[in-house]
Amino acid sequence: MKKERQHTRDLALLSAYLDDALRPADRQxxxxxxxxxxxxxxxxxxxxxxxxxxxxxxxxxxPRNYTLxxxxxxxxxxxxxxxxxxxxxxxALAAILMVVLFGVEFLFTTGxxxxxxxxxxxxxxxxxxxxxxxxxxLILWGHPGVGGGGADMPxxxxxxxxxxxxxxxxxxxxxxxxVEVAVEEARPVEEPVAEDxxxxxxxxxxxxxxxxxxxxxxxxxxxxxxxxxQMPILGINLDEGGEIIQRSGDTLGIQATPPAWRVILRAVxxxxxxxxxxxxxxxxxxxxxx
Amino acid sequence: xxEPALIQDALEGDLNxxxxxxxxxxxxxxxxxxxxxxxxxxxxxxxxESFISAYQKLHQYRGGSFKAWLLRIVTNNxxxxxxxxxxxxxxPLKPDLPxxxxxEDPYWLEDEDATPEEHSEQAELHAAIQKCIxxxxxxxRTVLVLVDVEGLDYQTAAExxxxxxxxxxxxxxxxxxxxxxxLQGFWELLPENFRHRDEKMI
Numbered sequence: 001m002k003k004e005r006q007h008t009r010d011l012a013l014l015s016a017y018l019d020d021a022l023r024p025a026d027r028q029x030x031x032x033x034x035x036x037x038x039x040x041x042x043x044x045x046x047x048x049x050x051x052x053x054x055x056x057x058x059x060x061x062x063p064r065n066y067t068l069x070x071x072x073x074x075x076x077x078x079x080x081x082x083x084x085x086x087x088x089x090x091x092a093l094a095a096i097l098m099v100v101l102f103g104v105e106f107l108f109t110t111g112x113x114x115x116x117x118x119x120x121x122x123x124x125x126x127x128x129x130x131x132x133x134x135x136x137x138l139i140l141w142g143h144p145g146v147g148g149g150g151a152d153m154p155x156x157x158x159x160x161x162x163x164x165x166x167x168x169x170x171x172x173x174x175x176x177x178x179v180e181v182a183v184e185e186a187r188p189v190e191e192p193v194a195e196d197x198x199x200x201x202x203x204x205x206x207x208x209x210x211x212x213x214x215x216x217x218x219x220x221x222x223x224x225x226x227x228x229x230q231m232p233i234l235g236i237n238l239d240e241g242g243e244i245i246q247r248s249g250d251t252l253g254i255q256a257t258p259p260a261w262r263v264i265l266r267a268v269x270x271x272x273x274x275x276x277x278x279x280x281x282x283x284x285x286x287x288x289x290x
Numbered sequence: 291x292x293e294p295a296l297i298q299d300a301l302e303g304d305l306n307x308x309x310x311x312x313x314x315x316x317x318x319x320x321x322x323x324x325x326x327x328x329x330x331x332x333x334x335x336x337x338x339e340s341f342i343s344a345y346q347k348l349h350q351y352r353g354g355s356f357k358a359w360l361l362r363i364v365t366n367n368x369x370x371x372x373x374x375x376x377x378x379x380x381x382p383l384k385p386d387l388p389x390x391x392x393x394e395d396p397y398w399l400e401d402e403d404a405t406p407e408e409h410s411e412q413a414e415l416h417a418a419i420q421k422c423i424x425x426x427x428x429x430x431r432t433v434l435v436l437v438d439v440e441g442l443d444y445q446t447a448a449e450x451x452x453x454x455x456x457x458x459x460x461x462x463x464x465x466x467x468x469x470x471x472x473l474q475g476f477w478e479l480l481p482e483n484f485r486h487r488d489e490k491m492i
Contacts, residue, residue, distance in 0.1 A: 008464075015463035019437070021444050047463075050470040053480060054438040057419055062320040063334060066341045067309040073345060 091279030098272035325435040326368040328424045340364040358449035422472035430465035
C-alpha cells in the first residue's frame with residue numbers, strides 16, 4: 001500500500017517534470033533522485049515515449065464549417081422545449097415545498113412551537129379526558145335519604161347540600177342498581193352525623209324555623225310523596241334504572257378529530273408529493289426518450 | 291483577430307462576429323471532440339452543438355481564456371453524449387466495400403506523400419493509440435487529449451476540464467501510465483524511436 005502510494009507520487013512528479021510543471025524545489029529534489037535511482041529514470045523514459053506517441057496522433061481538421069446561421073440559432077430556441085424544464089422545475093419546487101410543510105407541521109405539533117402556538121388539539125383532548133375522569137358530584141332531587149340539611153329536618157325531595165355525593169358516572173355507568181344501593185347505603189350516615197353535632201343543631205333548627213319551605217319546595221315535596229317522577233339532575237335518570245347520561249366530549253358535541261388546518265395541510269402535502277414524484281418520473285422518461 | 295472585440299460584438303447579437311470565432315476554433319473543437327468520442331460522426335455533432343451552445347451561453351462567459359471556456363463546452367457536450375450512449379448504445383455505421391473490406395475513415399489518408407504501405411502502418415498506429423485512449427475513463431481521457439494531443443498547458447487544460455490543476459496533474463500521470471501499458475500490446479506498430487527500451491529486448 002505504502003509502495004503503491006509512493007509509486008503514484010513518483011508518477012505524478014515524473015509526469016509534471018516532463019511538462020516542466022514542477023516547482024523549483026520539487027524539480028531539484030527529483031533531479032537529485034534521478035541521479036541515484038535508475039528505475040526512476042526508466043520510468044521517466046517510458047512516460048516520455050508515451051507522451052510522444054500520443055502526440056503522434058495527427059491534428060484533424062474539421063470536416064466542415066460550423067458557422068451558425070440565424071435559422072440555426074432560432075431553431076435551437078424553438079427546439080428547446082420549455083415543457084421538460086418546467087416539469088423539472090415544478091417537480092423540484094414541489095419536493096422542496098413538501099419538505100418545508102413537513103417541517104412546519106413537525107414544529108407546530110411535536111416541535112418546540114407545539115405548546116405555545118397551536119395547542120388547541122391537545123388542550124381539547126385534555127379537556128375531554130378531564131371531563132370523563134373527574135365527574136362533578138351528582139345530587140338527586142327528591143330521592144329518599146339523599147341530600148338534606150342534616151339534623152332532623154324533612155329533607156326528602158329538596159335536593160342536597162352535598163352531604164351525599166356520588167362520583168358515579170364512570171363507576172356505575174353499567175351498573176345502575178349499584179347507584180340505588182349506594183344511595184341507600186348513604187342514608188344511615190346522616191343520622192349519626194346529626195346526633196354527633198348537638199352544638200350545631202339549635203342554630204340549624206333555628207334557621208330551619210326561619211325559613212319555612214317555599215311553595216316550590218312544598219310542591220316538590222308533594223310530588224315526592226305522591227311518588228311522581230323524580231327528575232334526575234346532572235346525568236342520572238332514575239326512571240331508567242339510574243342510567244347515566246353520557247357527558248363525554250362526544251355528547252357535548254366536542255370531537256377529538258384533527259383540526260381543519262391539519263387536514264388541509266395533509267392534503268396539500270399529498271398533492272405536492274404527487275407533483276414531485278409524477279413530475280420527476282415524467283421528466284426522467286422524457287430525457288430517456290431524447 | 292481581436293478576440294475580445296469579436297466576443298463583445300457577438301454579445302450584442304452580431305452573428306458574423308461569432309462566426310469568425312467559430313472559424314478560428316472549429317478545428318480544435320472538432321479534434322478534441324473526436325479524440326474524446328473516438329468517432330467522426332459523433333465528434334461532428336458534438337462540435338456543431340458546442341458552437342450553438344456557446345452562442346446561446348455567451349453571456350455567461352466571464353473573461354479569461356475563451357479557448358478554455360469553449361473547450362469546456364465541447365467536453366461537457368461529449369460527456370453528455372457519451373452518457374446518453376451508455377444508456378442507449380449506438381452502433382456506428384461503417385460503409386462496407388463490395389469485397390467485404392471495411393472502408394477506412396478518410397482522416398487516416400490525409401498524408402498525401404505517404405506510400406500506400408505507410409498509409410496502412412500509420413492508420414494502424416493511429417488506431418492503436420486511439421484505442422488505448424478510448425479505453426481510458428472519460429476524466430483521464432479528457433485530460434490526456436487536452437494536454438498531450440492538443441498541447442494545452444495545465445492551466446488551460448484545468449479550465450477546459452473543469453478541474454483543479456493538481457487534479458489535472460494526477461489524472462494526466464495515471465492516464466499516461468495506462469496508455470503506456472496499453473501500447474505494450476502494439477509495440478510492433480510503433481516507430482523505432484518510439485519503442486521503449488525493454489520492448490526492444492522482447
